[in-house]
Amino acid sequence: MRKFNFSAGPAALPEPVLYQAQQELLDWHGLGCSVMEISHRTAEFIAVAERAEQDLRDLLSIPESYKVLFLQGGATAQFAAVPWNLFGSGAKKADYIHSGHWAAKAIKEARRYGEVTVVASSEDRNFRYAPAKDCWQQSAEAAYLHYTPNETIGGVEFDYVPEVDCPLVADMSSSILSRPIPVDKFGVIYAGAQKNMGPSGIAVAIVREDLLHRAMAGIPRGLSWKVAADAGSMDNTPPTFAWYLSGLVFQWLKAQGGVEAMARLADKKSALLYEFLDRSEFFSSPVEKESRSRMNVPFVLADERLHKPFLEAAGEAGLLGLKGHRSVGGMRASLYNAVPLEAVVALVAFLSDFEARRG
Numbered sequence: 167m168r169k170f171n172f173s174a175g176p177a178a179l180p181e182p183v184l185y186q187a188q189q190e191l192l193d194w195h196g197l198g199c200s201v202m203e204i205s206h207r208t209a210e211f212i213a214v215a216e217r218a219e220q221d222l223r224d225l226l227s228i229p230e231s232y233k234v235l236f237l238q239g240g241a242t243a244q245f246a247a248v249p250w251n252l253f254g255s256g257a258k259k260a261d262y263i264h265s266g267h268w269a270a271k272a273i274k275e276a277r278r279y280g281e282v283t284v285v286a287s288s289e290d291r292n293f294r295y296a297p298a299k300d301c302w303q304q305s306a307e308a309a310y311l312h313y314t315p316n317e318t319i320g321g322v323e324f325d326y327v328p329e330v331d332c333p334l335v336a337d338m339s340s341s342i343l344s345r346p347i348p349v350d351k352f353g354v355i356y357a358g359a360q361k362n363m364g365p366s367g368i369a370v371a372i373v374r375e376d377l378l379h380r381a382m383a384g385i386p387r388g389l390s391w392k393v394a395a396d397a398g399s400m401d402n403t404p405p406t407f408a409w410y411l412s413g414l415v416f417q418w419l420k421a422q423g424g425v426e427a428m429a430r431l432a433d434k435k436s437a438l439l440y441e442f443l444d445r446s447e448f449f450s451s452p453v454e455k456e457s458r459s460r461m462n463v464p465f466v467l468a469d470e471r472l473h474k475p476f477l478e479a480a481g482e483a484g485l486l487g488l489k490g491h492r493s494v495g496g497m498r499a500s501l502y503n504a505v506p507l508e509a510v511v512a513l514v515a516f517l518s519d520f521e522a523r524r525g
């Protein structure tokens with residue numbers, strides 16, 4: 167029996183997608199072998215790849231003037247790819263918004279290649295909120311501004327898109343495809359797949375075409391968006407199975423009503439959980455109300471000694487993946503697209519029961 171899975175990533179995948187992959191595993195579309203066992207250069211695989219790209223373009227209404235790249239190395243490789251690809255013309259300077267764990271990693275990596283200005287930070291209140299829209303100013307020579315619309319560990323989500331004159335770069339690893347986004351306000355959007363798109367092993371970058379010509383000399387070819395764009399994301403052997411499976415997730419998303427439907431569902435699921443946490447006298451959310459993530463909901467217990475019994479009881483109740491990130495402790499429920507409403511209903515019932523028994 168499949169359980170309710172609140173893992174932060176790799177995370178729950180839609181059940182119909184897993185069934186389809188299972189059905190197709192030994193014999194993909196009458197080919198007599200699986201999609202994993204054919205060359206990425208075959209017409210069959212190229213059709214899989216092109217369909218995945220088109221479906222992603224449809225889901226996010228990506229304009230023609232943007233390239234969609236399927237890459238390796240996760241979002242972490244993109245922390246380096248961003249400065250490598252954008253510091254080649256003008257000053258090697260960039261602005262970053264510091265909103266927590268993942269922003270910090272992006273900043274640390276970019277500092278290896280140029281000068282980073284942290285234009286806004288929520289460190290003063292331990293990253294429990296997203297810096298406000300108007301509290302900061304862009305630096306004069308910034309090649310780009312980078313931010314993390316959803317902090318997966320802190321559970322902090324921006325409810326606005328920063329307005330800047332330079333290219334806006336966003337690490338959307340944990341919020342992509344959870345709501346419509348105005349792609350044309352961004353220079354670059356990137357995300358690892360293993361939360362809202364598919365399995366780990368593949369990442370997506372959506373890059374405005376004019377930004378393909380700003381790379382620093384000597385850029386490793388594995389990080390170059392231009393090389394990837396020119397090669398149809400096949401400069402080297404791509405992770406074909408992850409690409410195929412992500413494509414099935416895109417088809418599933420379209421059948422569910424696309425990102426608008428996902429946004430409504432995310433609002434509903436997260437509201438249900440936050441309303442419970444705010445009512446509870448035993449569980450609470452550490453994140454300030456205006457910045458609470460719809461995707462990742464960290465919560466704490468009034469008595470830390472109950473962490474272990476809590477996780478054990480949750481496991482017995484069929485609720486997986488609730489342990490918080492090792493860097494912050496506590497608990498976290500990730501409510502990505504593939505997590506159904508029933509999972510959150512079951513979680514809230516479990517929390518309520520645990521509080522009544524142990525709180």
Ligand code: PMP
Nearest residue numbers: 240241242268318337339340358
């Ligand atoms: N950025 C964010 C917001 C993330 O949540 C993660 C992974 N949890 C990463 C970057 C790193 O992704 P990857 O492991 O794919 O490199």
